[in-house]
Amino acid sequence: MTAHHGHAAGARVDELRSALPPSRVLVDPARTAAYASDWSGIAAGSPSAVVLAETTHDVVVALRWANHHGVPTTLRGGGSGVSGGAVAYDGGLVVSTARMNRILDLSPVDRIAVVEPGVLIAHLDRAAGAHGLMYAPDPVSKDIATIGGSIATNAGGLRCLAHGVTSEAVSGLEVVLPDGRVLHTGGRTRKSATGYDLTHLFVGSEGSLGVITQATVRLTPLPRGERVTFAATFPSAQAAGAAVAGLLGRGLDLELPELLDHSTLEFVRRHLAGAGPTDGAMPDGAMPDGAMPDGGTVRDGGAMLVGMVIAVDAAAQLVEARAAATDAGAVHFEASQGTGMLDVRARVKEALMAGGLEASCDAAVPPSRLAELLAAIDVIAARDGRVVATVAHAGDGNIHAAVQSRDEPDDAEAVQRVLRDIVRAALALDGVVTGEHGIGAAKVHLVAEQFTPDTLAVQHAIRELLDPRGILNPGRVI
Numbered sequence: 001m002t003a004h005h006g007h008a009a010g011a012r013v014d015e016l017r018s019a020l021p022p023s024r025v026l027v028d029p030a031r032t033a034a035y036a037s038d039w040s041g042i043a044a045g046s047p048s049a050v051v052l053a054e055t056t057h058d059v060v061v062a063l064r065w066a067n068h069h070g071v072p073t074t075l076r077g078g079g080s081g082v083s084g085g086a087v088a089y090d091g092g093l094v095v096s097t098a099r100m101n102r103i104l105d106l107s108p109v110d111r112i113a114v115v116e117p118g119v120l121i122a123h124l125d126r127a128a129g130a131h132g133l134m135y136a137p138d139p140v141s142k143d144i145a146t147i148g149g150s151i152a153t154n155a156g157g158l159r160c161l162a163h164g165v166t167s168e169a170v171s172g173l174e175v176v177l178p179d180g181r182v183l184h185t186g187g188r189t190r191k192s193a194t195g196y197d198l199t200h201l202f203v204g205s206e207g208s209l210g211v212i213t214q215a216t217v218r219l220t221p222l223p224r225g226e227r228v229t230f231a232a233t234f235p236s237a238q239a240a241g242a243a244v245a246g247l248l249g250r251g252l253d254l255e256l257p258e259l260l261d262h263s264t265l266e267f268v269r270r271h272l273a274g275a276g277p278t279d280g281a282m283p284d285g286a287m288p289d290g291a292m293p294d295g296g297t298v299r300d301g302g303a304m305l306v307g308m309v310i311a312v313d314a315a316a317q318l319v320e321a322r323a324a325a326t327d328a329g330a331v332h333f334e335a336s337q338g339t340g341m342l343d344v345r346a347r348v349k350e351a352l353m354a355g356g357l358e359a360s361c362d363a364a365v366p367p368s369r370l371a372e373l374l375a376a377i378d379v380i381a382a383r384d385g386r387v388v389a390t391v392a393h394a395g396d397g398n399i400h401a402a403v404q405s406r407d408e409p410d411d412a413e414a415v416q417r418v419l420r421d422i423v424r425a426a427l428a429l430d431g432v433v434t435g436e437h438g439i440g441a442a443k444v445h446l447v448a449e450q451f452t453p454d455t456l457a458v459q460h461a462i463r464e465l466l467d468p469r470g471i472l473n474p475g476r477v478i
């Protein structure tokens, strides 16, 4: 950057600083760095400013400034995204909505909450719980992810099979557009048939169309009945996938079935619990209530399914769940009243990252085709002679396949090739590129593989309409 440009950039930033209270604008690189990256591992630039918005008006001021000067802008909630949608541009602006973290209203009668975007998902869920309700979307990251960020990625979670993904929980939004206009979409009624559904245009928009500054979200009654958790082990991931189809086909009150393959369990064991047996058995402590005995050992190539039923006739449904697992070739099945069996699932991401498996994909297929996708992943992994660790929100047909890297030149490209082939396999099975993590910066090269040119062109036209200067997440999302 020339001295002249440096001076001009400095003057621009001074303009922003004078328009907002000093505590809401960071410019010192030592402080802005904390807002520059997310969990994707994608290298971040050094932003020229970070606005820690406290009000909708702060966001309006920041966006007008960025729009006027054509500054590439990243929006940021909790920064827990794994697709690089919240990674800062060099010299760009970051607008964080994390400080806008108040629950403004919670109505048990209307079954809605009106919240600012920085409210943490777990916080809202706890507040709803006091009224016998829940905020259903529960990504594993719910303690660090915000409502705004999760709406912007259309996040899924463990109980989304039974209670819906984020898009089903969003009833209305306040959104600031790049030119500073403030939109209000949807509302707090359960029904709405007026005009185009702009609310859901912004769900999953990944910081590319506008800033969500307020959300009206639906709350759901907590499921009633007895809670039973079960774990089943299978000789292959495909067999576990077939069991998922069997479980779903029986119409059970399944809260979740999560699938963990042998490689994943091995990483959890190795990286989170120190040395131990290497046959995929869970170490002591990984299952606090001792839910996984020796008989639950998952052999090489095999997989484990962890499920939960909540129902008044849970015991009877468990008999059916066991039958579905056995029909698909389960070698072990056991039930528990506690939720300890789920703890291992919560630790997977951390374990895979510790094991150097940062690059992953989150394609989704119709659940009936999950077994086929798992078989295809096995073929792709064997072809490349690589470890691919797969976990799945199995009831949603949504896999997370992480590819092990090698210390070799051009390895990053080879890893991307493996991920691309897995996504292509999913697309060939009526699937989608991303089920819940979003496209961000990581998967933008894959979008055109899912959409027809006309569909893609309409998506670009919408973006052009709302962000004509292209300041929001340029080069990403679509």
Ligand SMILES: Cc1cc2nc3c(=O)[nH]c(=O)nc-3n(C[C@H](O)[C@H](O)[C@H](O)COP(=O)(O)OP(=O)(O)OC[C@H]3O[C@@H](n4cnc5c(N)ncnc54)[C@H](O)[C@@H]3O)c2cc1C
Residues within 6 Å of the ligand: 038, 039, 074, 075, 076, 077, 078, 079, 080, 081, 082, 084, 085, 086, 097, 117, 138, 139, 140, 141, 144, 145, 146, 147, 148, 149, 150, 151, 152, 153, 154, 155, 156, 157, 158, 206, 207, 208, 210, 211, 212, 213, 349, 350, 436, 437, 440
């Ligand atoms: C350990 C771990 C487990 C995870 N488990 C799951 C899971 O089970 N399911 C799942 O779906 N995801 C999961 N994720 C991914 C991530 O947590 C989700 O994508 C989450 O929704 C991101 O929320 P955030 O507030 O951290 O958003 P950020 O990471 O800050 O941002 C995500 C995207 O949203 C945009 N954005 C943020 N705030 C706003 C706003 N106010 N207005 C408009 N756009 C905005 C950003 O620009 C970016 O594109 C996991 C991540 C981790 C680290």
